[in-house]
Amino acid sequence: MSEETAKLSFSGKEHDFSVRKGSIGPDVIDISSLYKETGAFTYDPGFTSTASCDSEITFIDGDEGTLLHRGYPIEQLAEHGDFLEVCYLLLYGELPTKTQKSDFDYRVTRHTMVHEQMNRFFTGFRRDAHPMAVMCGTVGALSAFYHDSTDISDPHQRMVASMRMIAKMPTIAAMAYKYHIGQPFVYPQNDLDYASNFLRMCFAVPCEEYEVNPVLARAMDRIFILHADHEQNASTSTVRLAGSSGANPFACIAAGIACLWGPAHGGANEAALNMLAEIGSVDRIPEYIERAKDKNDPFRLMGFGHRVYKNYDPRAKIMQKTTHEVLGELGIKDDPMLEVAMELEKIALHDDYFVEKKLYPNIDFYSGITLRALGFPTNMFTVLFSVARTVGWIAQWKEMIEDPNQRIGRPRQLYTGAPKRDYVPMNKRS
Ligand code: SDX
Numbered sequence: 504m505s506e507e508t509a510k511l512s513f514s515g516k517e518h519d520f521s522v523r524k525g526s527i528g529p530d531v532i533d534i535s536s537l538y539k540e541t542g543a544f545t546y547d548p549g550f551t552s553t554a555s556c557d558s559e560i561t562f563i564d565g566d567e568g569t570l571l572h573r574g575y576p577i578e579q580l581a582e583h584g585d586f587l588e589v590c591y592l593l594l595y596g597e598l599p600t601k602t603q604k605s606d607f608d609y610r611v612t613r614h615t616m617v618h619e620q621m622n623r624f625f626t627g628f629r630r631d632a633h634p635m636a637v638m639c640g641t642v643g644a645l646s647a648f649y650h651d652s653t654d655i656s657d658p659h660q661r662m663v664a665s666m667r668m669i670a671k672m673p674t675i676a677a678m679a680y681k682y683h684i685g686q687p688f689v690y691p692q693n694d695l696d697y698a699s700n701f702l703r704m705c706f707a708v709p710c711e712e713y714e715v716n717p718v719l720a721r722a723m724d725r726i727f728i729l730h731a732d733h734e735q736n737a738s739t740s741t742v743r744l745a746g747s748s749g750a751n752p753f754a755c756i757a758a759g760i761a762c763l764w765g766p767a768h769g770g771a772n773e774a775a776l777n778m779l780a781e782i783g784s785v786d787r788i789p790e791y792i793e794r795a796k797d798k799n800d801p802f803r804l805m806g807f808g809h810r811v812y813k814n815y816d817p818r819a820k821i822m823q824k825t826t827h828e829v830l831g832e833l834g835i836k837d838d839p840m841l842e843v844a845m846e847l848e849k850i851a852l853h854d855d856y857f858v859e860k861k862l863y864p865n866i867d868f869y870s871g872i873t874l875r876a877l878g879f880p881t882n883m884f885t886v887l888f889s890v891a892r893t894v895g896w897i898a899q900w901k902e903m904i905e906d907p908n909q910r911i912g913r914p915r916q917l918y919t920g921a922p923k924r925d926y927v928p929m930n931k932r933s
Contacts, residue, residue, distance in 0.1 A: 513541050528562055544915045551810070555740060557906070560593055560898055561732045568814035568863075572732060573597070581821050586727040586891070587611060587697050590669055593732055593898040608696075614670030615691035615700065618648040621675075625682040634886045635764045637679040643757030645671070653751035655904055664752040665897045672890045673697065677704035680883055698724035701890070706878055718832040719877060722825050726873065729818040729866060730888050732895025734811070738762040738769065742896040743903050747912040752900060759896045760889045766805065769867075769892070772884040775806035776840070776871030784839070785846045792847075796856045806868030807851060813861035822869040829876050840872050 507522040509532040570577040591599040652664035699715040707713030741762040745755040763769030794802040
């Protein structure tokens with residue numbers, strides 16, 4: 504069958520561009536020769552219609568509200584799998600056999616400690632520094648310790664760096680939390696699973712034994728699964744762009760953390776909980792709904808809307824179920840935040856503005872309520888998101904590095920500034 508093409512008529516000339524089909528999802532029009540052929544650029548700020556790469560890792564159908572990791576629906580992975588199994592799947596492309604899984608768990612577990620001198624980094628921060636500021640600094644500094652896994656041309660070093668990132672992020676995140684609250688760091692425990700180890704490093708104190716609650720550990724593990732990867736979102740695109748210059752993986756992940764921090768992206772879980780607290784009670788919801796609709800008011804419903812999902816974010820449904828499980832396990836009967844969140848969701852989903860703009864709750868709408876119930880302060884929510892998303896960033900970085908067509912990312916622009924003009928000496932300026 505002849506290759507399909509897209510025709511462009513421009514400045515009196517006809518141009519044909521090849522159309523490429525993926526395994527599922529929208530086709531792409533390959534415009535990589537457009538500038539050479541027409542002397543013009545495409546223009547797509549925010550990349551709403553731009554595919555930046557080929558990828559086999561994650562697929563989102565925004566209209567259907569589906570999310571697949573290597574073809575497996577998020578609902579099934581969250582129900583039947585554990586986070587390290589999803590990490591293996593994202594990195595290697597297939598679900599692990601029993602042997603592969605126990606080997607992977609063993610390798611990750613035995614990379615969870617950080618270089619002892621990393622402790623000194625924390626003392627340089629103010630105690631009241633935002634934990635995300637600490638994460639940006641300390642994760643970027645990992646490349647100062649692990650020189651034996653920064654050569655991105657060496658597949659072995661790439662895999663070692665990947666394992667180190669996945670394994671050490673929970674430890675660093677827990678250290679950022681402990682430093683923030685003035686408690687001593689807790690070392691990882693090799694006989695605990697990933698989520699249990701993380702909860703213990705965050706909440707254990709030297710004065711007594713810490714018993715991991717298996718229901719809460721399972722909820723934490725599922726929250727990690729829900730946040731693992733999500734196609735070419737802003738922070739993943741940041742990691743890919745940083746990696747395209749050949750920067751080492753630790754520095755690329757630090758760039759991803761910085762981008763995730765923004766309230767329009769990973770910072771939305773912290774912003775959503777702060778918004779629910781500000782609304783405070785069900786009777787104040789209409790006032791905030793009106794503000795969210797007012798073009799002159801910068802207020803937005805945090806945890807609502809999504810660039811890709813124009814239907815319910817499938818992760819939000821699972822998150823809501825997890826919220827009820829955690830509150831139930833903790834005996835929290837009537838959490839006012841949850842009451843406001845559920846009423847806000849109900850009202851918004853029936854409001855013409857939100858229906859017309861296809862604004863649904865996203866993963867960040869319920870996650871904050873759950874994380875607060877688990878004992879985390881609001882300013883740790885995005886840190887937890889970064890712990891989970893590290894595997895997605897690393898898998899996408901690895902895919903980019905191993906792509907034979909990979910080259911440095913360097914977008915162009917529409918220049919709207921001053922045309923060429925001559926320098927004016929100081930004494931001639933008005
Ligand atoms: C994440 O990309 C990913 O995959 C991200 C993520 C991941 O896993 O990596 O899923 C994680 O970042 C989830 C999103 C978390 N952010 C928030 O909850 C913040 C609130 N949401 C918005 O800021 C917004 O919806 C975005 C940033 C999520 C999406 O922005 P877009 O795609 O650029 O959409 P837009 O801002 O152009 O909005 C379209 C319209 C606008 O109205 P008009 O200009 O067309 O009249 O919808 C309105 C917006 O004003 N709108 C909202 C709204 N979100 C969009 N109005 C009120 N409240 C909102 N939350």
